[in-house]
Amino acid sequence: MNKIVLLFKIIRQLKSKAVLLMLITLAAETAVIYLAGLYKLPKQYQKELDNVSGRGGFVYFDTLGQKKDIESLLADNKYVEDVLYVSFLANVKYKNDYYFLKAVSSAKCLGGTLSRNDGGEELRVVSSRSVLKGCSSGQKIKASLLTENAKTDVELVVDGVVSDDALIMNFQTGSNAVSAYNIFSPCGNDIYVLDNRFARDCFRELAGFGDSSFFPSNGIVLFTDDSDEAARNEVAALLLADNIGVQEKSEIEKRTNLVAKNNIDSYSAIPLLIMGLSFASSFAIIVMSIDSETNTVALIELIGCSRRQGTALMIAAFSLLLIPGAAVNSAIILAVCLRGRQLLENISITPESFLLLGGTVLAFLAIIAAASLLLKRTNSHIQRVVEEI
Secondary structure, eight states: OOHHHHHHHHHHHHTHHHHHHHHHHHHHHHHHHHHHHHHHHHHHHHHHHHHHHTTTOEEEEEOTTOOOOHHHHTTTOTTEEEEEEEEEEEEEEETTEEEEEEEESSGGGGTTOOSOTTOTTSOEEEEETTTSTTOOTTOEEEEEEEOSSOEEEEEEEEEEEEOTTOEEEOOOOOOSSOOHHHHEEEOTTEEEEEOSHHHHHHHHHHHOOOGGGGOOSEEEEEEOTTOOHHHHHHHHHHHHHTTOEEEEHHHHHHHHHHHHHHHHHHHSHHHHHHHHHHHHHHHHHHHHHHHHOHHHHHHHHHTTOOHHHHHHHHHHHHHHTTHHHHHHHHHHHHHHHHTTOOEETTEEOOTTHHHHHHHHHHHHHHHHHHHHHHTOOSSOHHHHHHHHO
């Protein structure tokens, strides 16, 4: 009998156990990818913050609901490298859909996705793929600014197209307990324009916006690499004297770690349980299946296979049951990566997720091999069948 035919005969013999094992492996593989992505997400936020702050560090500021010209306030301080902020300008209509138009103080707010730091004599914008569908860098698009009193047509130049969940600075909330999750957020459906002199003049002419429209409510002050604690404290004192709230980098890092821990504690319990139960139950099912399929194993020995070959066939049969779950999870990872996404429902999905999937498959192969070898008898399966008769 052809060994391939025999292989599928073994799987057919398993029937409901085979289906159950396929579902268990699918659940376990999904749980592993979810858990790894959940643990990876806070590191991604912290990494973005570290990349922006550099060696000089930063201080977070909150104007407590006011709009203040922080750049002018700190213009004479030689240890201030940059002031990063995002300001809401107006609602904008593009292709019959409505979005928020926001001004960013620097290309650093967008992870360096702006190709020209000065913006030139154009209103250069960055947004997500879902907004700028089919657009490429340098392409001109038409949109409408919506203010309280008027609708104004404006021409924008696409400078960058990022994934919907690419992490960028957004400074969503002013708070006494700010974390990296408040400083960064997925790009979503917002459109970002670089705040420069040309942009301010253009929006003043188009919609009557004054410079104060661009002033930040909150943001961070970056320090030069040669700054020391005294220089940073001096800037913090200057901000506090102007009734501006201040939080140190160390406070934000602690808060980020705390939020990450709370998120992991909240969302990891069920996947951990699924993963543990899957590995344990798969071992039990394999052991019971092999032990109950004495006649099938005896048939393998009767057609001339050695006990080693028989064991290998059983291991191969169970291993084939890993393919559907691995295929489903591979398709999910591939679809997410091809769309240029990084996050999926608060977890991080990247090409490295394939390595985790492969590791899970190897773990199941180890379980299958261990269970199969555990049941190798001193007497042959043929003898067992004869004894039962």
